[in-house]
Amino acid sequence: xxxxxxxxxxxxxxxxxxxxxxxxxxxxxxxxxxxxxxxxxxxxxxxxxxxxxxxxxxxxxxxxxxxxxxxxxxxxxxxxxxxxxxxxxxxxxxxxxxxxxxxxxxxxxxxxxxxxxxxxxxxxxxxxxxxxxxxxxxxxxxxxxxxxxxxxxxxxxxxxxxxxxxxxxxxxxxxxxxxxxxxxxxxxxxxxxxxxxxxxxxxxxxxxxxxxxxxxxxxxxxxxxxxxxxxxxxxxxxxxxxxxxxxxxxxxxxxxxxxxxxxxxxxxxxxxxxxxxxxxxxxxxxxxxxxxxxxxxxxxxxxxxxxxxxxxxxxxxxxxxxxxxxxxxxxxxxxxxxxxxxxxxxxxxxxxxxxxxxxxxxxxxxxxxxxxxxxxxxxxxxxxxxxxxxxxxxxxxxxxxxxxxxxxxxxxxxxxxxxxxxxxxxxxxxxxxxxxxxxxxxxxxxxxxxxxxxxxxxxxxxx
Numbered sequence: 020x021x022x023x024x025x026x027x028x029x030x031x032x033x034x035x036x037x038x039x040x041x042x043x044x045x046x047x048x049x050x051x052x053x054x055x056x057x058x059x060x061x062x063x064x065x066x067x068x069x070x071x072x073x074x075x076x077x078x079x080x081x082x083x084x085x086x087x088x089x090x091x092x093x094x095x096x097x098x099x100x101x102x103x104x105x106x107x108x109x110x111x112x113x114x115x116x117x118x119x120x121x122x123x124x125x126x127x128x129x130x131x132x133x134x135x136x137x138x139x140x141x142x143x144x145x146x147x148x149x150x151x152x153x154x155x156x157x158x159x160x161x162x163x164x165x166x167x168x169x170x171x172x173x174x175x176x177x178x179x180x181x182x183x184x185x186x187x188x189x190x191x192x193x194x195x196x197x198x199x200x201x202x203x204x205x206x207x208x209x210x211x212x213x214x215x216x217x218x219x220x221x222x223x224x225x226x227x228x229x230x231x232x233x234x235x236x237x238x239x240x241x242x243x244x245x246x247x248x249x250x251x252x253x254x255x256x257x258x259x260x261x262x263x264x265x266x267x268x269x270x271x272x273x274x275x276x277x278x279x280x281x282x283x284x285x286x287x288x289x290x291x292x293x294x295x296x297x298x299x300x301x302x303x304x305x306x307x308x309x310x311x312x313x314x315x316x317x318x319x320x321x322x323x324x325x326x327x328x329x330x331x332x333x334x335x336x337x338x339x340x341x342x343x344x345x346x347x348x349x350x351x352x353x354x355x356x357x358x359x360x361x362x363x364x365x366x367x368x369x370x371x372x373x374x375x376x377x378x379x380x381x382x383x384x385x386x387x388x389x390x391x392x393x394x395x396x397x398x399x400x401x402x403x404x405x406x407x408x409x410x411x412x413x414x415x416x417x418x419x420x421x422x423x424x425x426x427x428x429x430x431x432x433x434x435x436x437x438x439x440x441x442x443x444x445x446x447x448x449x450x451x452x453x454x455x456x457x458x459x460x461x462x463x464x465x466x467x468x469x470x471x472x473x474x475x476x477x478x479x480x481x482x
Contacts, residue, residue, distance in 0.1 A: 054348045059342060067301040069247075072266055088106060125147050164211060230246045245275070314340050317349075326402055338350065365406065375409065
């Protein structure tokens with residue numbers, strides 16, 4: 020009986036293959052909505068005081084005296100007595116609440132006694148008297164200037180003794196000196212009454228709320244501007260000037276901004292004179308940085324960062340940035356196990372010369388799209404790690420803007436008799452960061468001095 024046994028015969032070149040399973044379809048690319056652009060709130064800038072000085076040079080005041088009290092201030096040419104009194108150069112001294120004026124007066128006299136002629140101050144030291152006047156100054160709540168000048172002592176250091184006869188004729192001359200003294204007091208108060216401080220301030224004060232162009236060359240959005248944003252004004256003191264004149268110092272309180280932004284402030288009404296001193300001068304120095312520059316600085320640190328998750332590796336391929344109300348939003352283009360763009364928000368800070376992006380977090384839209392809190396935390400822990408160490412140094416940019424500001428003020432064209440001085444110290448201080456559109460603004464409070472000096476002889480004409 021024949022049995023058929025099944026035999027499996029493999030033909031040459033006809034090997035059977037088992038097909039591999041198809042790879043799972045790639046996860047769809049994430050489509051996370053970008054956060055809405057907006058302006059990061061601008062903090063209030065530091066308030067401080069700058070010094071304004073009104074200088075009354077001695078030579079200018081002397082010219083007024085020469086005009087109002089021409090020499091000789093007294094001349095006598097009688098049959099029995101000839102005399103002449105001349106005043107010398109004015110001396111000023113600030114005193115509590117006002118000014119002490121001192122005019123030296125010297126004279127000579129000659130008398131005839133029969134055939135005998137006697138004299139004083141001829142071929143010998145002349146009699147000398149120091150004539151003083153006291154002017155009290157007051158600025159009222161409406162910036163009105165009032166003065167009250169009163170004649171002071173007449174101090175004779177050498178009297179007039181007529182030769183060997185020892186006849187004192189000082190009493191004949193002193194009433195004329197007293198008359199000139201009273202006349203001088205009237206002239207001082209008359210001239211002071213012509214000074215209209217209120218009108219001058221009403222004209223100038225609103226202008227301080229608009230930026231002053233410090234630079235004329237370069238792109239308009241890169242040129243430096245000074246904005247004062249005035250808050251108050253007070254009289255500091257009245258001191259002697261190096262010329263022998265007077266220096267009236269006032270302090271202008273405001274928010275002094277040195278920036279390339281186009282900014283202005285709502286004009287404020289002129290306040291009453293201040294009393295309390297404010298902080299020493301601080302310039303709010305601003306450095307602008309574009310988002311393009313920010314991204315260029317971030318890319319070497321962030322691009323290529325890799326995170327491993329259960330599904331595989333995730334790599335940052337590109338970075339995008341935009342400014343929002345909550346901070347700087349970073350768009351991270353991912354490849355690998357997770358594809359597409361996700362968004363995080365970080366807070367920009369400036370500390371000791373370096374810009375940093377701190378406290379990064381995923382946007383709510385990114386968290387909703389990932390739909391896995393544990394996954395979001397793992398991704399953030401790895402992808403944010405380089406950002407926590409990232410620094411963008413601003414010291415060179417700050418130094419450059421500071422030096423430009425000082426040079427621009429030094430070269431600024433001002434009217435004759437006016438000088439402006441700005442000095443800013445190198446700083447390594449913390450700053451505030453804000454921005455909108457395509458720029459971040461780094462504001463560094465920079466101490467220094469800012470002084471405007473006005474020669475009253477040029478400004479006040481005949482005063």
